[in-house]
Amino acid sequence: xSTVTADPAPGRVGLPTKLRQSWDKNWSAWAMVLPVVLVxxxxxxxxxxxxxxxxxxxxxxxxQLAEICTKSITGGxxxxxxxxxxxxxxxxxxxxxxxxxxxxxxxxxxxxxxxTVVGVAxxxxxxxxxxxxxxxxxxFRGLYRVLLVLPWAVPAFVSAFAWKFLFNERFGVINSMLGxxxxxxxAWFDSRWTSMFTAVVTNVWLGVPFMMVALLGGMQxxxxxxxxxxxxxxxxxxxxxxxxxxxxxxxxxxxxxxxxTIWTFNMFPIIFLxxxxxxxxxxxxxxxxxxxxxxxxxxxxSLASTYGVLILSILLIFSVFYRxxxxxxxxxx
Amino acid sequence: MAQMTxxxxxxAFPAPTPSEAPVNKPRRGRRSVAASIGLHAxxxxxxxxxxxxxxxxxxxxxxxxxxxxxxxxxxxxxxxLANYEYVLFDTNFPIWFLNSVxxxxxxxxxxxxxxxxxxxxxxxxxxxxxxxxxxxxLVTQMFPVAILIVPIYTIMANLxxxxxxPSLVIAYLTIAVPFCAWMLKGYFDSIPNSLDxxxxxxxxxxxxxxxxVILPLARPAIAVTGFYTFLxxxxxxxxxxxxxxxxxxxxxxxxMRQFVPQFNPQWEYLTAAAILxxxxxxxxxxxxxxxxxxxxxxxxxxx
Numbered sequence: 001x002s003t004v005t006a007d008p009a010p011g012r013v014g015l016p017t018k019l020r021q022s023w024d025k026n027w028s029a030w031a032m033v034l035p036v037v038l039v040x041x042x043x044x045x046x047x048x049x050x051x052x053x054x055x056x057x058x059x060x061x062x063x064q065l066a067e068i069c070t071k072s073i074t075g076g077x078x079x080x081x082x083x084x085x086x087x088x089x090x091x092x093x094x095x096x097x098x099x100x101x102x103x104x105x106x107x108x109x110x111x112x113x114x115x116t117v118v119g120v121a122x123x124x125x126x127x128x129x130x131x132x133x134x135x136x137x138x139x140f141r142g143l144y145r146v147l148l149v150l151p152w153a154v155p156a157f158v159s160a161f162a163w164k165f166l167f168n169e170r171f172g173v174i175n176s177m178l179g180x181x182x183x184x185x186x187a188w189f190d191s192r193w194t195s196m197f198t199a200v201v202t203n204v205w206l207g208v209p210f211m212m213v214a215l216l217g218g219m220q221x222x223x224x225x226x227x228x229x230x231x232x233x234x235x236x237x238x239x240x241x242x243x244x245x246x247x248x249x250x251x252x253x254x255x256x257x258x259x260x261t262i263w264t265f266n267m268f269p270i271i272f273l274x275x276x277x278x279x280x281x282x283x284x285x286x287x288x289x290x291x292x293x294x295x296x297x298x299x300x301x302s303l304a305s306t307y308g309v310l311i312l313s314i315l316l317i318f319s320v321f322y323r324x325x326x327x328x329x330x331x332x333x
Numbered sequence: 334m335a336q337m338t339x340x341x342x343x344x345a346f347p348a349p350t351p352s353e354a355p356v357n358k359p360r361r362g363r364r365s366v367a368a369s370i371g372l373h374a375x376x377x378x379x380x381x382x383x384x385x386x387x388x389x390x391x392x393x394x395x396x397x398x399x400x401x402x403x404x405x406x407x408x409x410x411x412x413x414l415a416n417y418e419y420v421l422f423d424t425n426f427p428i429w430f431l432n433s434v435x436x437x438x439x440x441x442x443x444x445x446x447x448x449x450x451x452x453x454x455x456x457x458x459x460x461x462x463x464x465x466x467x468x469x470x471l472v473t474q475m476f477p478v479a480i481l482i483v484p485i486y487t488i489m490a491n492l493x494x495x496x497x498x499p500s501l502v503i504a505y506l507t508i509a510v511p512f513c514a515w516m517l518k519g520y521f522d523s524i525p526n527s528l529d530x531x532x533x534x535x536x537x538x539x540x541x542x543x544x545x546v547i548l549p550l551a552r553p554a555i556a557v558t559g560f561y562t563f564l565x566x567x568x569x570x571x572x573x574x575x576x577x578x579x580x581x582x583x584x585x586x587x588x589m590r591q592f593v594p595q596f597n598p599q600w601e602y603l604t605a606a607a608i609l610x611x612x613x614x615x616x617x618x619x620x621x622x623x624x625x626x627x628x629x630x631x632x633x634x635x636x
Contacts, residue, residue: 022461028539029458032450033466036510043507044473047484130379133372136364140376146622147380153560153618154387155568157586158607162386165393165600173389176406205386216626259474259512266477269570287477294480301483308480315475 048312051305055093059086061299086302093306102303104281105310108289112265115200115285119264122204124257127211128249132241134212135219152209160273163202167274192282195275199283203270207263211256218252219245254326262315286311387611394604401601416605426606428581429588434613436498436584437566440505444562445555448510452517453543457529467518470511478508482575489576496578504572509565513558516629520554521547553628560621567614585610 063086069079096102134145151159166173167188175185189195226244235243246253268287275283277292284292290307294300364372392408393401394417400410420426455463485504486495494500524547532542548555573587580588589606 026458026460029454029460029463032454032543036447036451036514037466039503039507040469040473040511043485043488043503044476044481045469046488047481048476050484051480133375136372138369138372138376140373144376144380145626146619148376148383149622149625150387150615150618151383153564153614154611155564155586155614157568157570157589158610159386161603161607162390165390165604166386171402173406205382209383213625214629217629220626258471262471262474266475268478287480290477290480295483299483304480304483308477311477311480312472312475316472319471319475 051308054302055305055309056088056090057086057302058089058092059302061301064301089302093302094310097303097306097310103289103293103307104284105286107282108284108286109314111196111283112285112287114196115203115267115271116261116264118200119203119207119267120257120260122200123207123211123260123264124253126204126208127215130208130212131215131219132245135216149209149213151205152213154206156206156269157273159202159206160270163198163205164274167198189275189278191279195278195283199270199274202274203264203267206270207260211260214252214256215249218249222248258319258322261318265315266311286314390604390607393601394608396601398599398601401604416601417609420602420605420609424591425580425583425588426585426609429583429585430609432498432582433567433585436501436505437563437613439498439502440509440566441559441563443502444506444509444513444565445558447506448513448517448558448562449548449551449555450543451510451514453521453547455514455518456521457526457539467515470515473507473511478571482571485572486575495576496582498577498582500576501566501569501572501584504576505562505566505569508569509562513561516561517551517554517558520551520628524550553624555628556621556624557628560617560625563617564614567610 063082063084065082065085069077097105100106130148134141134148154162167175169175169185169187169189172188174188178184178186186194188198222244226248227240230240230244265285266287267285268291271277271283271285271288272291277284277288281289281292286307290304290311294304294307395412395414396410397413397415400407454460455467489495489500489504494503528546528550529542532546533539537545568586569584570586570590573584574590577583577587585606589603589610
């Protein structure tokens with residue numbers, strides 16, 4: 001009892017020793033992640049923290065300098081304090097944004113929710129359906145797969161342009177095709193929901209291939225034996241899908257749905273280029289609305305940061321909640 | 334949380350078959366003729382929707398301006414190469430094209446390198462900070478690019494990188510690497526740890542093991558990473574428009590906006606430019622496509 005030998009509890013080892021051991025064991029791992037961590041720290045997390053701070057000030061392009069310097073006749077510089085320099089304003093920015101004094105936060109949020117939920121639902125639903133079909137043996141399978149994945153290879157701004165072209169009111173193909181079945185041309189960008197519809201269609205078209213490929217990869221890692229056993233037991237195709245394919249895809253599904261939600265939520269180019277917020281800003285989502293509110297005219301850094309913090313908070317709350325639900329169901333990842 | 338050890342769960346299926354994952358699904362009863370027709374019909378319709386918009390833009394790019402903006406629907410009308418000629422010879426398009434190739438290629442190279450090393454470290458070593466790094470990668474995806482532009486601009490300006498192509502490469506890496514590292518980690522997890530142990534018994538250090546043993550086995554995932562990083566850089570507009578001020582240094586994505594004046598977009602030139610922009614992405618896609626399914630392991634394996 002009274003022997004003073006080394007305590008086996010790891011917590012008691014002196015900190016320097018522990019660091020040393022940790023360093024000896026892990027230096028190669030740290031070396032491998034170091035460049036990425038450094039770049040992310042400088043380019044993402046420094047701006048993040050800085051932005052958090054700026055969101056409590058009223059900094060804009062016009063008042064960001066603390067001193068105004070002018071060249072004097074003698075060649076030297078004379079600096080004096082900027083009388084209109086930015087200052088700390090507490091929660092004013094948040095109050096302005098959330099009460100709708102600046103921008104249309106609540107309408108944009110509603111748009112973003114519709115945009116994200118509809119987009120991800122179609123991405124996942126269509127992606128899953130197509131993956132199930134293309135996972136079967138059939139002729140031309142390779143060809144179908146290449147064609148179906150092709151939209152992924154098209155840069156987002158090109159697809160945005162292509163669809164804007166198709167939806168053009170005067171000479172777009174879609175209105176012409178509607179004309180064949182006797183429907184009058186639709187002025188897509190003149191009302192809120194038809195305008196939103198064009199953007200959602202573009203986004204669905206662009207996003208389905210990723211889902212399809214990810215789910216297809218997941219399906220091919222499900223053991224064939226499960227299907228054989230189910231078949232011997234006389235399971236119908238639907239039962240096999242319901243009880244083998246879906247549970248087998250769970251880990252993949254959970255990840256792609258989370259990623260898809262985050263990506264769609266922050267999807268900038270489609271709304272920005274396809275609807276351009278028409279009509280009258282009614283189809284802006286949070287990111288595009290914030291961008292226009294903060295960067296058109298005098299660049300309003302504090303406003304941009306405020307929106308950034310709000311968007312990040314929404315997504316963080318969502319993902320924490322999402323993971324909690326998953327963990328309750330026994331999925332840890 | 335306790336099961337987050339270095340050893341990835343060794344699953345029943347042999348993971349890294351170098352080419353495509355086997356698809357020897359047992360012949361689950363023959364399909365009826367009707368089912369076959371239905372399946373093919375669905376596939377054909379879906380394929381048409383997938384390629385339709387691009388095909389239409391392609392057809393339009395060969396039409397003269399008045400036919401592009403006509404409500405009459407024709408597949409081919411007075412075919413001409415004039416739009417391509419204008420874009421290729423009367424604008425800075427070729428220079429923008431080279432800039433884009435340079436930026437995308439560099440992003441791809443560095444992206445693959447950094448994602449692979451990071452992914453490997455995340456997969457194989459249980460170092461302190463590993464879990465938080467995984468979370469950090471997820472969080473980086475949440476911060477909207479549109480809002481990050483200004484602070485990153487300031488940093489780039491302080492580093493003297495504004496109006497240079499490297500500024501774009503660095504910015505694109507911050508977008509692409511977190512996802513790619515995450516994805517590659519999933520793929521490395523599916524490569525049995527015993528290979529590393531064997532290599533280590535043969536006297537390979539961690540870096541050599543990674544370089545000579547694991548990396549060659551991860552070819553499909555590397556192909557997907559290359560595709561993804563290339564595409565990220567190739568199609569990005571926001572950073573390009575913020576950082577580059579010199580007409581000779583524009584990338585395609587931004588340069589093309591010059592064809593869209595405020596009130597009267599030159600649709601015929603846009604169609605031709607859109608096709609020219611899509612071709613290189615399509616070529617990279619063709620190289621990567623047969624690896625896409627087996628290489629993309631978005632959370633496919635737990636770990």
